[in-house]
Amino acid sequence: MTETNQTIISLKHMQKAYGDHQVLKDINVDINKGEIVTIIGPSGGGKSTTLRCINLLEQPTGGEIDFHGENILAPGYDLNDYRAKVGMVFQQFNLFNNLDVLSNCMVGQELVLKRSKDEAKKIALENLKKVGMEPFIKAKPSQLSGGQQQRVAIARAISMDPEVLLFDEPTSALDPEMVGEVLEVMKKLATTGLTMIIVTHEMAFARDISDQVLFVADGIITEAGEPDQIFNHPQNEKLQKFLRNFRANSL
């Protein structure tokens, strides 16, 4: 939506192997500031691994990840600082079970960004309000539904003022009736100019929200382009088959 054409993250020949099993073979993509990128593709094709490598939850076994033109895989790069700037929302929410909703959104700000308690609280409350979870600030994660937990997780991530926010199948673990509330929050976020990289199975959502769609299969980006091109004029045979299957299933 916002087109500044300033590259923020660039993956160059990124590879990931577990032993002999090459999950990511050669991932190349440039992601611009403010861009909404969705990654789609068949299960086991490397979507989540790509995302987890960007946040270094998985260590790539080859290639480069450039953040503002600097290779974060180079020795001596401050990874914790990088991770603070690249937020992540997980499929399983992963709220801190020992902390209440408010503290979940404050702990990273205080420890990593060294914000004062008052400032952290103010920002956390603002963001909890954005996701509609303000009335629950004293609740423990175990007292919340999946959809509520995921909204808190989003508030936690954006409270760090990240430059990039990664979503790893944020609605896959939710009951169908809760998917809507989370997608709605994400749509609102997309309008704020935040760079977002989203792994999802929600095709309609991907089509509506994305600036760029990546189809990842067999460890490579098989096809990339704008939503209209990917969903309405797919070139690659695998993508065509994937979309056919998906349409058949959704009926």
Next chain:
Amino acid sequence: MKSKIRMIAVMALFTLLMVLGLTNNQSQVEAASDSGTLKIGMEANYPPYNWTQTTSANGAVKIDGSKQYANGYDVQIAKLIGKYLHKNVVVEKTEWDGLLPALTSGKIDLIIAGMSPTAERRKQINFSNPYRKSSFVVIVNKDSKYAKAKTLNSFKGAKLTAQQGTLHYNLIKQLKGAVRENAMKDFSAMRQSLQSGTIDGYVAEDIEYLSYKRVNRNITAINISKMKGFKVSKSDSITSIGVKKSNTKLLAQVNQALATISTKKRNQLMATAVKQQPKAGSSQTSAEKSQPWLVKTWKQYGNMILGGVGMTLLLALVGTIAGFFIGLVVGIIRTIPTPTTAGKKAFLKVVNWLLAVYVEVFRGTPMMVQAAVIYYGIAQLWHINLNRTVAALVIVSINTGAYLAEVIRGGIISTPEGQFEAASALGMTHNQRMWHIILPQAIRNCLPSITNEFIVNIKDTSVLSIISVSELFFVGSTVASQTFEFFPTYFIISVIYLILTFTITRIFNLIEKKLAGPKNYNLMANQIQVGNPEDEVK
């Protein structure tokens, strides 16, 4: 393969410790003997030779580290020796099996405990000239079919026992056909067993018969010393004073002192001791008898028992808390992810290996053995005379630490991977992740196991009686052996243990409940969920 190497290392460590102990033994300096006090080791539980009493009546001597006094034939002999040497006599109350190690490690100067100078003991320590000669008897009930035994063969089928670790127990073998029951800890236990009929008799010295007859007229003694074919070395029918091998000067002094005590004087002392020794229920005055047993015992021993409760609680509480922190540190170190640099990697590997050895050794050996090894070992190797309570606290702490290290490690690794990942994704360092996110959850999950360990500690500190820490069980056995009321005493002790553990379980359950918080987030949760969440999104 890995575990094999670890096992070998542990064994090597033990061997090293033992070798050190042995070599050090030879060159040991004389510990307390040159100072103004003479430390005497005895059970204080072997009347009329030695016993424990609560007052200083009849010339009793204070027992070191307690409010009790020791008296008896041994104590009076010790006082005469002390007087001769111009030294102040202090009694170190020590379990029978602990006497020799206490002497060789320099914790005591002399053993005066009715001990016979057997050849086996002579290998380890020196003995003075005898201070008492005695004959051997089998003590049975008067109405027993063995009461009229005339020869060594008359005891066919009799269930006999004797005190653990004494020559008496071996003498049973000479009574052909007798069944040798398990050896018992002290005479109180044997008397009780004889009375209850679980044994037919026990082998002891004539003096035990004289003492016991005063409180129980239904027993009789069969002198086996004069029976045909009875073999016993001369050294076995005498009792002598034990002195450390290297301390020949003290041995000579003791012998000089003994030479000044005439046979008449000795018999007189023994007769007095037999008269003064603590009595069992049957010879109580009528006034004492009218009071219920519980009231009477509480009046006499209440403070002692309360002291025991206090000591047990102190040991369990400090042990569990200190053990928790040890376990925490060990548990955290053992879960540090492998570092990237080679130097750190190697260092961490060494540390982890050492910690693994610590956990294996202290988890894999009984606390009772650890207590004996550490308490006597430290004295022998470094001549440090640890305070018993301090030693006990240290032992309980490191023992608990070894268990809790594994419990906490388990708590850390069972915390969901997603919690680590979410913390990492926020940019937290390893320490921040641990202290703010993982440990609070891990410790909460470990709480039931920690409660468990606390309760185990309350009960298991009773094994520390081996180093004579006056915790509840030790106090209980002292009371029992003085009142001869075994069942009631131990019953009360067990009730006290139960009250302690029950109370602590409740307290920890409350803490757990408080940490868990309410199951539901009050009404609001439901309100919002039925409402439309989209409405609240700006």
